[in-house]
Amino acid sequence: MREKASSGKPKMNQKTKHALIAYLFLLPAIVILIVFTYYPIIYGVVLGFYDYNMIKTLDNGNLAPPVFVGIKNFLKIFKDPYFYQALKNSFLYLIVVPFIQLLSILMAMAMNSNIRGKTFFRTAYYIPVITSIVVVGIVWQWIFATDGAMNFILNKFLHIIPFVHAGSISMHWLTDKNIALFSVMFVTLWQGLGYYMVLYLAGLQSINQEFEEAARIDGASRFQVFISITLPLLKPSIALCSIISCISALKVFGEIYVMTQGGPEHGTLTMVYYIFGKAFNEFNMGYASALALVLAVFVGAISYINIRFFREGGLKYY
Amino acid sequence: MKTVKRILSYTGLIFLALFLTGPFIWMIFVAFKSSGNVFKIADLKDFLPFPATFSNFIQVMKDVPLIPQFLLNTIWICFWGVFLELLIASLAAYPLARLEFPGRNFIFAAMLATLMLPAQANMIVNFITIRKLGLFDTYLSIFLPSLVSVFGIFLMRQAYIVIPRELEDAARIDGCGELGIWYRIMLPLTRPSMATLAIFSFVSYWNTFMWPLVILKHEAKYPLAVGLSYLSNMFASNFRAVAAGSVLSMVPIIIVFVIMQRHFIKGIMAGSIK
Numbered sequence: 123m124r125e126k127a128s129s130g131k132p133k134m135n136q137k138t139k140h141a142l143i144a145y146l147f148l149l150p151a152i153v154i155l156i157v158f159t160y161y162p163i164i165y166g167v168v169l170g171f172y173d174y175n176m177i178k179t180l181d182n183g184n185l186a187p188p189v190f191v192g193i194k195n196f197l198k199i200f201k202d203p204y205f206y207q208a209l210k211n212s213f214l215y216l217i218v219v220p221f222i223q224l225l226s227i228l229m230a231m232a233m234n235s236n237i238r239g240k241t242f243f244r245t246a247y248y249i250p251v252i253t254s255i256v257v258v259g260i261v262w263q264w265i266f267a268t269d270g271a272m273n274f275i276l277n278k279f280l281h282i283i284p285f286v287h288a289g290s291i292s293m294h295w296l297t298d299k300n301i302a303l304f305s306v307m308f309v310t311l312w313q314g315l316g317y318y319m320v321l322y323l324a325g326l327q328s329i330n331q332e333f334e335e336a337a338r339i340d341g342a343s344r345f346q347v348f349i350s351i352t353l354p355l356l357k358p359s360i361a362l363c364s365i366i367s368c369i370s371a372l373k374v375f376g377e378i379y380v381m382t383q384g385g386p387e388h389g390t391l392t393m394v395y396y397i398f399g400k401a402f403n404e405f406n407m408g409y410a411s412a413l414a415l416v417l418a419v420f421v422g423a424i425s426y427i428n429i430r431f432f433r434e435g436g437l438k439y440y
Numbered sequence: 441m442k443t444v445k446r447i448l449s450y451t452g453l454i455f456l457a458l459f460l461t462g463p464f465i466w467m468i469f470v471a472f473k474s475s476g477n478v479f480k481i482a483d484l485k486d487f488l489p490f491p492a493t494f495s496n497f498i499q500v501m502k503d504v505p506l507i508p509q510f511l512l513n514t515i516w517i518c519f520w521g522v523f524l525e526l527l528i529a530s531l532a533a534y535p536l537a538r539l540e541f542p543g544r545n546f547i548f549a550a551m552l553a554t555l556m557l558p559a560q561a562n563m564i565v566n567f568i569t570i571r572k573l574g575l576f577d578t579y580l581s582i583f584l585p586s587l588v589s590v591f592g593i594f595l596m597r598q599a600y601i602v603i604p605r606e607l608e609d610a611a612r613i614d615g616c617g618e619l620g621i622w623y624r625i626m627l628p629l630t631r632p633s634m635a636t637l638a639i640f641s642f643v644s645y646w647n648t649f650m651w652p653l654v655i656l657k658h659e660a661k662y663p664l665a666v667g668l669s670y671l672s673n674m675f676a677s678n679f680r681a682v683a684a685g686s687v688l689s690m691v692p693i694i695i696v697f698v699i700m701q702r703h704f705i706k707g708i709m710a711g712s713i714k
Contacts, residue, residue, distance in 0.1 A: 144535035162565035
């Protein structure tokens with residue numbers, strides 16, 4: 123590199139010109155990234171140590187500037203009962219992860235097998251994914267109404283089971299504080315299946331068929347092949363999907379906003395919903411930033427655990 | 441035995457398809473139905489769209505003039521969002537793929553690192569920034585912070601990399617500048633990747649919800665997703681209007697998805713393999 127640079131002035135100019143052109147191409151992207159992605163990361167951390175209420179006015183009528191308060195926001199968080207409620211609900215939300223993984227792996231395997239109408243099924247399964255969470259939330263709000271479709275269907279079909287009488291099911295899916303969170307989780311599961319199915323399909327298609335065929339020839343059953351060949355080889359996909367779905371479970375918002383608004387009695391209050399309220403209803407930006415920092419720490423920890431968990435074990439003998 | 445198994449697996453697949461699309465089918469029925477209540481289901485017949493009328497659909501649009509407005513807003517936001525996102529990504533990816541310059545690897549790594557952050561993490565500071573820039577309650581503020589798609593830059597970079605050097609050299613000999621090479625040689629050859637990016641970008645702007653909810657003040661500026669949630673909160677009893685709006689908001693997405701499915705699936709797979 124150094125030799126080239128010293129071999130003459132015109133060449134150096136040429137190089138500078140090339141770099142200039144390159145940076146001109148990159149300019150719009152870099153400017154927007156700095157202003158709306160990198161700067162918010164830094165200022166978001168800083169803001170966590172400030173008291174900043176955007177609508178608070180001073181005596182002279184001006185808006186109050188941020189005031190440094192040290193770790194006061196964090197001390198307040200650890201005494202805040204709503205924080206614990208939100209944290210508990212956000213962690214409970216992780217229950218959705220294993221279910222979504224298992225079901226979407228099975229769906230991907232079905233789509234990867236020799237069936238007709240693959241395109242049709244794949245399209246149908248993917249429609250909830252591309253639909254706005256608002257539309258999804260609205261229709262499930264109807265379905266979950268106490269006199270609504272879910273209870274009706276359960277009554278219609280479940281009374282063939284002994285001890286379940288026709289018309290006896292009247293669950294308050296979204297209005298019972300102990301049930302609502304699970305109802306919303308069900309909607310998240312329902313909407314996400316198609317997405318993870320496609321991710322797993324990508325994983326399955328990258329697996330060399332020969333391993334499975336060899337095992338089948340050696341007399342392994344379909345189930346054995348699935349457990350000891352397919353699953354271990356699918357591990358990179360499982361790791362990826364597990365990380366993505368954990369993160370999206372921890373930052374769930376749309377479903378909650380549309381269907382329950384954090385209620386009843388904070389039964390569906392999750393971290394992002396709580397932060398949202400603090401930031402954009404109360405305009406308490408300092409406290410909201412501190413909460414967001416705490417959430418970021420948990421998200422980081424969960425991702426780290428995921429990576430560690432999936433790094434160990436696996437198919438080491440092929 | 442084999443036929444039994446086949447029938448069973450097809451039954452399962454069809455049941456799953458019904459489970460995942462049924463709610464939407466019902467929503468379409470509601471939009472065309474002229475009586476009944478979505479919150480009260482007493483009979484299987486209550487699910488069916490009878491008595492059905494199409495005029496009901498139009499009536500609903502007349503009664504709630506906000507719905508056509510929401511639709512126009514969404515189209516406007518999508519148009520600019522998709523166009524600018526494609527432009528920025530295809531510009532930025534070009535030097536990252538084809539030019540030698542100091543800091544290239546660092547910039548690319550710094551871009552990829554942002555993929556690990558949840559986008560919502562920036563919302564609080566971006567809200568403050570947008571207000572300070574005087575862009576609060578404008579259409580521009582909806583797409584401006586998300587115009588750089590790192591996934592898009594990654595995708596476009598992959599597409600540029602495989603273009604043969606000879607094409608570029610030939611253009612250079614003919615006296616083409618970098619901008620000319622990018623516009624005349626590179627862009628036409630990366631159309632499939634641009635299509636993939638366009639679909640992803642379209643779907644995400646079409647459905648964008650949380651950010652516009654924060655950054656817009658006037659209902660008349662709402663995109664469909666925010667507008668529908670507003671309507672369903674304000675006029676829960678007018679569920680036919682909400683259903684009509686929802687159906688309107690779904691139709692373009694489903695059409696685009698069905699037509700361009702191949703690009704879509706390819707994009708997800710490209711993103712997952714990395």
